[in-house]
Amino acid sequence: MKMVKYLTIIILFISISSCQEIQTEKLIGSWKMEDVVDTTGKNIVDKSTFTKDNLLISEFISNGKTIEKDIFNYSLKNNILTIKFKEQYSDLKIVKLNDSEMELLNIKENKIIRYVKF
Incomplete structure (x- = not known):
């Protein structure tokens, strides 16, 4: 009986921590997008x-000046x-987030967008 109780607690803990x-x-x-495709040359x-x-x-x-906000x-x-x-509305799933990196999944396009802390 104690074994079942401990297993239940362990499973509950794992479930909570994974969610x-x-x-x-x-x-x-502030975050900077990592994979910006710059076709403007600016x-x-x-x-x-x-x-x-x-x-x-x-x-x-661009060159230290805000060109669009x-x-x-x-x-x-x-x-x-x-x-x-x-x-x-646009939905993005946070795949990774820590003090220096963030990865967002564009659910509609199934594409990861990577950011680093600015």
Whole structure:
């Protein structure tokens, strides 16, 4: 009987730890997209900043100057990052998130987008 109890506790612990939610605090801050395809020849960087009040500020930076800036709303639930711009929604699954790296899976296109802390 004790053995069954211990096995149940171990299985429960493993289940809980494997389903951990992404810590929102690690998302907060600025991130640089790693695999930006720059066909403009203007040395463009894509910077995404997540704020505590659920705003995502997206900037395209060229030679140290912001050339385009948009502000989106975002929500995070069950490791799915939902980004809202006007009346359109985009869902991204957080595959990896630590203090220096983030990988998002574009669910619609089945494509990984890699970021590093800015």
